[in-house]
Amino acid sequence: MSEVPEAEVVFVVADLAGYTALTEAHGSKQAASVVTRYVELAQEALEPGTRLVERAGDELLIVADDAARALRVAARLRDAVEREPLFPTVRVGIHAGRALEQDGRYFGTPLNVAARVAAHARGGQILCTEEVRRLAGEPDDVEYRPVGPVRFKNVTDPIVIVEVVAGRRAGEPTAVDPVCRMLVRPETAPARLPFAGRTYHFCSFECARAFAERPEAYAEA
Structure with a gap:
């Protein structure tokens, strides 16, 4: 061969x-x-x-x-x-x-x-x-x-x-859900929560609830 x-x-x-x-x-x-x-x-x-x-x-x-x-x-x-x-x-x-x-x-x-x-x-x-x-x-x-x-x-x-x-990034998202890592737009995110001087945005209430229970596990340093 x-x-x-x-x-x-x-x-x-x-x-x-x-x-x-x-x-x-x-x-x-x-x-x-x-x-x-x-x-x-x-x-x-x-x-x-x-x-x-x-x-x-x-x-x-x-x-x-x-x-x-x-x-x-x-x-x-x-x-x-x-x-x-x-x-x-x-x-x-x-x-x-x-x-x-x-x-x-x-x-x-x-x-x-x-x-x-x-x-x-x-x-x-x-x-x-x-x-x-x-x-x-x-x-x-x-x-x-x-x-x-x-x-x-x-x-x-x-x-x-x-x-x-x-490339062109029209409508580029400016936030990432810290729980599931999905892209979210802050102005339309279903939920948001403050933690350690930052505001976090979420794709769903379920992700917001998970973050609220253990914010230190998801918050960015």
Whole structure:
């Protein structure tokens, strides 16, 4: 059997920040509905030269043949997620390099690095490596903010990371429910509670009640 050659691939790894908290607060049925919708949004964000190839729980793997396309898809997905009512935030990591595809699955260090970069991102944030920034150049409506070199477990050298600022965030939510980690708009949140000099907003009275019972377990430092 001939050996399958490695190829240059851009990996986009996206997962839902706070998905575990959402499942605990609202149950597996609602969590499954959120993931179903999340996959639909990812499919809608794709463009020629990009594919959704794998899902593991709330983590999606998108591959692209071009770094600029990868950035656009990531921005569209992030913006679509943030327009959804009562939805968690998404965090995205992007890296590029040579990898092996076998039976529709990818293997290689670049994929592992992309996953580590995604885990390093905050909810709503798109991070990419300096390699991706170099390959993508300066596309329209994209800016980069330096994050710096980051050391990841089992990765020998530090990876230089930049934040990708792209897309339009019309109606961007400004609060996250501290219990279930869903995006909420303060002006329409069903409930709000003060604690330690801050006001917290909630997607439901159930989440507000859980917070009131144990605020120290949910309040941000």
